[in-house]
Amino acid sequence: MNNKHRVAQGFFNRDVLKVAPELIGKTLVRKHPDGKEKRYTITETEAYRGEKDLACHAKKGRTKRTEIMYHEGGCVYMYFIYGMYWMLNFVTGTKNEPQAVLIRGIEGIDGPGKLAKQLQLDRSFYGENLSTSERLWIEDPQTTIEYDSHTRVGIEYAGKPWTEKKWRFRLKQNSNR
C-alpha cells in the first residue's frame, strides 16, 4: 500500500524552467548499499539553462564534464567544486539541449555541498538514470505545495542579465496561512 511512485523520464524531458519548480515538494529517495532507503522532500532547486545561460557550465559547450547535460533529461550530473563538495544535478530537456537542475536543499539539509555529503553521492553517480536507478530516484508524493522564486546563488561571474533571473525555487513554508 504505497501510492507514491517513481517519477518517469518524461517528467525530465521538458524545459528546465518547468522541471525545476515542479521538483519542489517531490521526494528524493536514496537507497544505500546496506539496503536502507531514505526519503527527503526537495526544498530548493536552481535552473541552469543551455549554452546561452552564462551561469551554466554548458556555456563553453560540450566538454568531458558537461557531456551528460547534452543527453536527454533524467540523468544525474555530478561535479566536484572548491576541492571539497560534490553537487547533485538532474539533467532536463531534450537531447542536445544542455540543461540541469541543481538540487540545493532537502528537508533538514540546507546547502548542496552538505546534501551530497550526507547522502553519500559522488562521481560514481555521474550519468545515473533516475528512471531505472536502484540507488537514487524521485517519487511524487502527490501533495500540493507552493514555492517562491529567487535569484541564483554563487554565479556573480555570469553577469547580467543572468544574475537577475529568478531561477532558484524554494518551498514556501506555512503556505496554508
Place this chain on the structure above:
DNA sequence: GTAAGGATTGGC
C-alpha cells in the same frame, strides 16, 4: 571577510 581544497579548463 576569507581559507580550505582538488578537479576542470584553456592557454601556451
Place this chain on the structure above:
DNA sequence: CCAATCCTTACT
C-alpha cells in the same frame, strides 16, 4: 606543462 577558476562551507 601551468595556473586561474569554481553552481560552497565553516571559520576567524
